[in-house]
Amino acid sequence: MTRTAGDSAPLRRALADSLAELGALRTGPWREAVEAVPREAFLRGGWFDAVPGSAPTAWRPVMPDAPGWLEQCYRDESLVTQVAGTIVPGDLRGEIMRTPTSSSTMPNLVVRMWEELRVEDGHRVLEAGTGTGYSTALGCHRLGEEKIVSVEVDPEVSARAGVSLGACGFFPELVVGDALAGVAGGHRFDRVISTCGVLTIPPAWIEQTRPGGIILATVCGWMYSSELARLTVSEDGTAHGGFLGGQISFMLARPQLPPRLGMLPDLDAGDERAAVHGPDVLGDWTARFVSQIAAPRAQRVMLGVGGGQERPVIIDVEAGAWAALTREGNRWTVRQGGPARLWDDIEEHLTRWLTDGSPGLEAFGILVTPEGQAITWPRCAG
Structure with a gap:
């Protein structure tokens, strides 16, 4: 028998225990966030599973009425939520061979990144890449929705995330636009976190981060090797840091995709x-x-x-x-x-x-x- 959404509290606690054992979840406030935020609320539109043995990879939709759907929401895996820039699971019957363009990142990586960001109470955070909104929700629970500004290039993805966040009682500032350009309005942030890969750290992120603030982003290349970088912004407008290990991989920011x-x-x-x-x-x-x-x-x-x-x-x-x-x-x-x-x-x-x-x-x-x-x-x- 498939669990209902109201039964996810045990799954959230089990996820928190698993992430703690892996070393991704390290502190009490983030454990509270993981145990409080229902991941399934951000996956109501379903996701795409890879078809075993397909080459090129084919994808088939998995919707909330599928057996074991709720349990799969709490597996430590990334779930593809959009392919080809516009197609979501509810649009499709059967299979499709197109490139994934949006996903719900595996909880292990989401939580590890928030821990690596070293936030403190009162910090304001710019999030580059709203995606499904699950990571945004964790940040809202930890810091307060008024401390989070999340930017998403895809208006439909942003709109779906906004609905999911609102259903969980979170109403952060959601911006539709190119996250690589930062946000308008003279914002200054204590932290910047990116859930998309970048070829280079955008100058706007440095300009909009307070001296001593931290930028956390995955630095990628078009040969598809990447690593999570943590940089500290200096008074002179530069940023320096190092890489955190683990062969971290994210979809590249759309403006930085390779040319045809x-x-x-x-x-x-x-x-x-x-x-x-x-x-x-x-x-x-x-x-x-x-x-x-x-x-x-x-x-x-x-x-x-x-x-x-x-x-x-x-x-x-x-x-x-x-x-x-x-x-x-x-x-x-x-x-x-x-x-x-x-x-x-x-x-x-x-x-x-x-x-x-x-x-x-x-x-x-x-x-x-x-x-x-x-x-x-x-x-x-x-």
Whole structure:
């Protein structure tokens, strides 16, 4: 027999216990929030489950009348709530093969991020990415709805979140717009938290954070390696900090999605040489993050070349630069074209990182100034 919504209190307590055991939930006020806020209230429109064995991934809707629906709301997993930018579970019967564009993030990560934000009573928080509103509700319970401003780029997503928040008795300020631009009205915040990934920390977040305030965001790249960064804003308008570990991943902010590939360049043109590192190195999460530092506007694609073979290609669409790698026996060659040599830059960074002992991302530092964003790692002594 399926539980009713009124029966979720035991599930909330069990979720809090589980998150505490995982180390995500650490303090009493956030435990109170987890036990008080019903996650199912933010999933009334259902979600999409991945169809097992489908490739590309197909999605099918799961609605509140499905057996075990309430229990699944309290599993520690992310639930896709929108695909293709507009389609929600109630719009569909059957399956769909489109890209997820909004979700309810796994509670483990939601709660860990709020804990990592180090909020204190009275703090005002800017949340970038309202999503379903569950994270927003936790913040409202902990700090008070008047202390939360949440920005969502998708008006329909924001509207649904507002209904769900209101049903739980929360009425924070919800803004529809580009969260990367901050909010109008001269707001200053003690904390900024982002539930979408960003290529770079937006200047507006630094400008709207009080000196000594904290920004927490997942820094990503178009090769899809990412990490959670925590930065402190300084009096001089810069921000500095480090990464918290855990291979955190979020959907990229929509304004920072990669450009369409369009027509590919002639991969038989350009200059060819033996590769120092093959593309298999990009299978390592940290090595891929280092490669993104070297080529921040590049994407990695796999092109079929017949016989079940694929050719790895690194391409910067806007610059018109590319690097195509080919296996020759046990070795790789690289052919590069355009105004930059992408694989040269990637290999140079990877070689330095390996020489410095291959430090993990939790050892990296991040500095944001008016001139831009710099990510570095510790160098070997001597």
